[in-house]
Amino acid sequence: MATMMxxxxxxxxxxxxxxxxxxxxxxREVLRCDHCKLVQFRTTADTCRRCKKSLLPELPKVQPxxxxxxxxxxxxxxxxxxxxxxxxxxxxxxxLSQRQLAARMGVPRTYISxxxxxxxxxxLSSLDRLARALQVDISALLRDAPTRHQDETAxxxxxxxxxxxxxxxxxxxxxxxSIFLNHVREIxxxxxxxxx
Numbered sequence: 001m002a003t004m005m006x007x008x009x010x011x012x013x014x015x016x017x018x019x020x021x022x023x024x025x026x027x028r029e030v031l032r033c034d035h036c037k038l039v040q041f042r043t044t045a046d047t048c049r050r051c052k053k054s055l056l057p058e059l060p061k062v063q064p065x066x067x068x069x070x071x072x073x074x075x076x077x078x079x080x081x082x083x084x085x086x087x088x089x090x091x092x093x094x095x096l097s098q099r100q101l102a103a104r105m106g107v108p109r110t111y112i113s114x115x116x117x118x119x120x121x122x123x124l125s126s127l128d129r130l131a132r133a134l135q136v137d138i139s140a141l142l143r144d145a146p147t148r149h150q151d152e153t154a155x156x157x158x159x160x161x162x163x164x165x166x167x168x169x170x171x172x173x174x175x176x177x178s179i180f181l182n183h184v185r186e187i188x189x190x191x192x193x194x195x196x
Contacts, residue, residue, distance in 0.1 A: 029041065029042040030042075031055050033048040033050065033051060033053065033055060035048065035051050035053045036048060036050050036051040036053075038050045038051075042055065043055070083115065083121065083122065083127070083141055083142065084115060084116050084117065084118040086140065086141045086142070086143070087112070087115050087116055087130060087134070087141065088116045089149075090134045090136060090140065090141075091112075091116075091134065093152070094134060094135070096134075098112040098113055098116070101130075101133055101134070104133035105126075105129045105130065105133045106129075107126075115130075127141055127142075
């Protein structure tokens, strides 16, 4: 009875690396992988030997500068008035929900939704009621978004305190902006932080 033997595959022999001299070993950086926790020498590719993920620390994401007035979401293609975006932008600036704005006007919430989505065009009397509910002049609802944004920014920057804050806000990093905004909120709510 003949027995069949499986073919033996050749084992690849890799040349042995020469041992490091004391000087070379002292210059190699030892790192711990944040993902698999393997302690190892830094590789030339800066990747972990076990999980192949990067050994470099992740860079913090850069936060955009603080906007005093929210940028308009959509711009008119023809440059004409955009009542829908004007109502939406002004409602957001006033911190109103669609339901709150509808209650101020005495109309159903769905009517405000239709205006903001461009599915309904308000009549002149509805525009007047919208303007009064949003506490703006009716012309603010008929201006194009970029002009309205520039006007609102100019009004805010007319305040010397806000103008000074705007100058410095572009130079703050994300952590500094967060600390600053939290401090302003505490001051606005009448709370003061006690320092030791």
